[in-house]
Amino acid sequence: MTTGYDALVIGGGQSGLAATHHLRKHGLTVALLEAGPEPVGSWPHYYDSLTLFSPARYSALPGLLFPGDPDHYPHRDDVIDDLRQYAKTLDADIHTHQRVDTVTHNGHLFTAHTDTGASFTAPSCCVARAPRPRSTSPPGRTRRSAHSFSLRDEIVCRVPARKSVVSRVLRPIRGWFV
Helix, strand or coil: CECCCCEEEECCCHHHHHHHHHHHHCCCCEEEECCCCCCCCCHHHCCCCCECCCCHHHCCECCECCCCCCCCCCEHHHHHHHHHHHHHCCCCEEECCCCEEEEEECCCCEEEEECCCCEEEECEEEEEECCCCCCCCCCCCCCCEEEECHHHCEEEEECCCCCCHHHHHHHHHCCCCC
């Protein structure tokens, strides 16, 4: 079991990377858990000729401009390269090949259990993955939650009932609490 983190982020696509950026910006230690071989989300699985429908100036992730001419329309491989570079700037522990099967909560800590048998524990957990039929939501739906649907991914953050630093971090991002 790996402990010592302030937060777990499940999913290494653009939402998970952006959530990790904001958590790190506020001094939290983060373990990002990604099922795939690298933190680029599902972009490598899209068709080769995919081009974004918006220019690069609107495709930047927090804290890093999208490279190249701000008026060009990035292709799939440009986005993948940008995500790779962005992940390198995060100063977080990124664990690849770690598909999270279950998340448990003991009243104080969340524990993410992966298909490799590894476990990661922290007082806060953020599920940031593309919407899929497969569910990896942490328990505790009555707890304070934040929802953001930025860049077609889902960010669902579960924070322990006490007011924590993660809730203060997420409020400035979008200010959505339900």
